[in-house]
Amino acid sequence: MHDIWNPWHGCIKVSEGCANCYMYFLDSLRSRDGSNIYRSKSGFNYPISKDRNGNYKVKSGEMLRVCMTSDFFLKEADDWRLKAWHIIEQRPDVKFFLLTKRPERVANCLPMNWGEGWENVFFNVTCENQARADERIPILLDLPFKHKGIMCAPFIGPISIRKYLEYGEIKQVLCDGENYNGARPCHYEWVKRLRDECEEFNVSFTFCGTGRRFYKDGKLYKIEGVETQAKQAFLSGLSFKGEEIDFKLYDEWGNPLRKDIYKKFFREKCNSCGMRPICNGCSNCGKCT
Numbered sequence: 377m378h379d380i381w382n383p384w385h386g387c388i389k390v391s392e393g394c395a396n397c398y399m400y401f402l403d404s405l406r407s408r409d410g411s412n413i414y415r416s417k418s419g420f421n422y423p424i425s426k427d428r429n430g431n432y433k434v435k436s437g438e439m440l441r442v443c444m445t446s447d448f449f450l451k452e453a454d455d456w457r458l459k460a461w462h463i464i465e466q467r468p469d470v471k472f473f474l475l476t477k478r479p480e481r482v483a484n485c486l487p488m489n490w491g492e493g494w495e496n497v498f499f500n501v502t503c504e505n506q507a508r509a510d511e512r513i514p515i516l517l518d519l520p521f522k523h524k525g526i527m528c529a530p531f532i533g534p535i536s537i538r539k540y541l542e543y544g545e546i547k548q549v550l551c552d553g554e555n556y557n558g559a560r561p562c563h564y565e566w567v568k569r570l571r572d573e574c575e576e577f578n579v580s581f582t583f584c585g586t587g588r589r590f591y592k593d594g595k596l597y598k599i600e601g602v603e604t605q606a607k608q609a610f611l612s613g614l615s616f617k618g619e620e621i622d623f624k625l626y627d628e629w630g631n632p633l634r635k636d637i638y639k640k641f642f643r644e645k646c647n648s649c650g651m652r653p654i655c656n657g658c659s660n661c662g663k664c665t
Contacts, residue, residue, distance in 0.1 A: 553587015
């Protein structure tokens, strides 16, 4: 996918949500060990890489999801992170979505010139159940970031975040069920509760996918395939568009960019995908036409 930047790969499991890690599963299909952590040779500089015409491959206004096969604040990546921060700093015209299960490490892993945060960085913590929500969200609220969010994925237990939304700092909440071997069920009632709490505080909520096992009205649905799961999430009508996140992006000369600088391109099948509200859209590269 064109909206993912994996400067390094591999991770160490740290909590319940890691038990059936999709990255470990996919690595096992290639006879690889997901706990083997290494810096990406070809992809490390992706955000600043250019095409043959000298234009950035990642366009102004896009959002890059960072370390989707690792954790940006992984201890084993400490030697590489400063260079990654430098790359992020070079692209003030691009939004970077950071997600971690290790918020306790973040304060000591920020660059020297961080200040109160960079406008192009969107910091999120993973909360798979109430225990992890109560552990990680207070740390999230104390950290100096301009934009903050929560991802409940894999969503394996009921969660209430109302008392945290009251602070007015959380701008987006995402949730998704679990996939692959050993997938634990997600419940409709859990998703609805989160959605209602977000709507109360006008915080955007996106139900990305049901996961492989989904309970509704006491019935277990076995839903195979992430596209089908995303479609069922869309059909539930549970996603909610709240207050827009105000990313202040700038070009390389420090000039403010228009809010609509990046035009998203969606294909017909995207119209019924639960991920659409948070997706960059298709890169429209022409390979599938």
